[in-house]
Amino acid sequence: MDFTESEEQxxxxxxxxxxxRARLNSGVKERESSGTxxxxxxxxxxxxxxxxxxxxxxxxGLGQGVVSSMIAMEALGxxxxxQGLAFAVNTQLWTCEVPxxxxxxxxxxxRYLPKLVTGELIGGHATTEPNSGxxxxxxxxxxxxxxxxxxxxxxxxxxxxxPIADVLIIFASTGESKGFGGGITAFLVETDQKGVQIGPPxxxxxxxxxxxxxxxxxDVVVPPxxxxxxxxxxxxxxxxxxxxxxxxLFACHLGAMARQLEKCVEYxxxxxxxGQAIGKYQAISHRLANMKLxxxxxxxMLYKVGWLKDQxxxxxxxxxxxxxxxxxxxxxxxxxxxxxxGGYGYMEEYDVERMLRDAVGSVLYSGTSDIQRNIIAxxxxx
Amino acid sequence: MSDRKTELLEFLQKELAQDHxxxxxxxxxxxxxxxxxxxxIMKLVQFLEQRYQLKIGDQDLVPDNFENLDxxxxxxxxxxx
Numbered sequence: 001m002d003f004t005e006s007e008e009q010x011x012x013x014x015x016x017x018x019x020x021r022a023r024l025n026s027g028v029k030e031r032e033s034s035g036t037x038x039x040x041x042x043x044x045x046x047x048x049x050x051x052x053x054x055x056x057x058x059x060x061g062l063g064q065g066v067v068s069s070m071i072a073m074e075a076l077g078x079x080x081x082x083q084g085l086a087f088a089v090n091t092q093l094w095t096c097e098v099p100x101x102x103x104x105x106x107x108x109x110x111r112y113l114p115k116l117v118t119g120e121l122i123g124g125h126a127t128t129e130p131n132s133g134x135x136x137x138x139x140x141x142x143x144x145x146x147x148x149x150x151x152x153x154x155x156x157x158x159x160x161x162x163p164i165a166d167v168l169i170i171f172a173s174t175g176e177s178k179g180f181g182g183g184i185t186a187f188l189v190e191t192d193q194k195g196v197q198i199g200p201p202x203x204x205x206x207x208x209x210x211x212x213x214x215x216x217x218x219d220v221v222v223p224p225x226x227x228x229x230x231x232x233x234x235x236x237x238x239x240x241x242x243x244x245x246x247x248x249l250f251a252c253h254l255g256a257m258a259r260q261l262e263k264c265v266e267y268x269x270x271x272x273x274x275g276q277a278i279g280k281y282q283a284i285s286h287r288l289a290n291m292k293l294x295x296x297x298x299x300x301m302l303y304k305v306g307w308l309k310d311q312x313x314x315x316x317x318x319x320x321x322x323x324x325x326x327x328x329x330x331x332x333x334x335x336x337x338x339x340x341x342g343g344y345g346y347m348e349e350y351d352v353e354r355m356l357r358d359a360v361g362s363v364l365y366s367g368t369s370d371i372q373r374n375i376i377a378x379x380x381x382x
Numbered sequence: 383m384s385d386r387k388t389e390l391l392e393f394l395q396k397e398l399a400q401d402h403x404x405x406x407x408x409x410x411x412x413x414x415x416x417x418x419x420x421x422x423i424m425k426l427v428q429f430l431e432q433r434y435q436l437k438i439g440d441q442d443l444v445p446d447n448f449e450n451l452d453x454x455x456x457x458x459x460x461x462x463x
Contacts, residue, residue, distance in 0.1 A: 102440060137419075183444075229440075229441060232444040232445055232446060233440075235420045235445075236442075236444065239424060239440075240440050314428050314431070316421075316428070379425065
């Protein structure tokens with residue numbers, strides 16, 4: 001494995017960091033307070049190419065591989081203080097564009113990818129339900145074939161981008177029985193279709209600028225040409241999405257951790273107590289050393305996943321390991337950052353508490369830490 | 383019994399069916415019985431790809447292709463192995 005960045009990748013990284021600082025960071029606090037999605041920022045991300053990272057040029061994208069996409073996401077996480085916006089970008093990329101790219105028909109690709117890449121359309125996916133979270137394949141949303149069309153009924157929850165989405169990939173059971181064996185199928189559903197109801201934005205602990213809602217489906221008619229992949233192939237689509245998300249989204253978090261460390265080091269040099277900078281005390285410097293250690297441990301884990309995927313290999317185990325480590329490291333480092341800042345870290349003014357609130361979700365989405373440990377244990381033969 | 387069938391049965395027994403002792407894996411409905419679930423299928427596919435030097439596309443990861451041993455052998459045959 002060689003993770004040396006090419007000149008082109010290094011340049012792109014710098015460009016994205018500069019772009020994010022210049023275009024995405026103004027007014028973050030206000031948007032966070034009001035839970036406002038930065039649509040202008042989202043479109044700016046499209047302009048610089050971020051929304052088309054893995055999409056071939058034929059559909060308006062940049063045609064980048066996984067490692068290059070991860071570098072771009074790490075740069076976005078490093079440069080952008082609005083992690084909710086970054087989360088919305090990641091959702092669009094890995095849970096909507098990539099599945100359409102890998103599993104869609106040519107007509108589906110032509111219909112959606114060019115407009116998703118430009119940000120004209122916003123997308124996401126809908127898997128989680130009130131009664132099926134980690135047990136994703138126990139979903140109750142049903143799709144029944146009647147008179148040549150699919151009829152979808154059910155309720156989805158915690159759907160990122162739902163309040164702003166134009167198209168969602170809806171996962172529904174198409175088998176007689178529940179669960180993986182019953183057959184899960186993915187459908188492309190446009191949110192203005194009859195029978196699709198998007199609930200009010202859900203209030204969250206963090207990532208408040210990333211809108212999320214419930215999605216209610218009542219007799220939604222979906223023509224067969226809007227089935228994504230094969231009937232019963234939803235589990236494979238979901239697994240594929242998760243591999244991308246567990247590498248690229250968490251590269252974004254890695255970037256955020258690097259920004260967080262710089263902020264903490266700067267503060268530790270400036271803040272004086274008992275006559276010297278607090279960074280001179282081991283209690284602080286060792287905390288900072290541990291934060292650095294986590295970043296350096298996380299980076300090769302993540303990029304290994306990208307490298308494997310770029311080689312055309314599967315990376316279920318490696319993605320689980322990386323996701324588990326990065327998310328838990330992100331939360332721990334965010335707690336350390338609050339501790340380093342002391343009382344100021346608890347105040348909204350310093351942004352440190354927001355980073356902690358943003359980080360906590362990472363041990364839950366894309367499969368909880370417990371689910372990642374289950375995957376690792378299964379690969380150990382347990 | 384073919385070598386491939388034997389290898390597959392050994393893999394299923396050792397890696398996926400520890401909680402199903404005494405089951406005849408050569409005839410058991412593997413998906414319906416829960417021996418192959420959403421994680422198990424990924425583990426099995428990784429084994430098949432590495433052991434037989436083939437590529438199973440994500441489009442082929444549907445329960446029908448893994449419902450029993452014969453279905454898996456059919457999939458391998460389709461992939462030219």
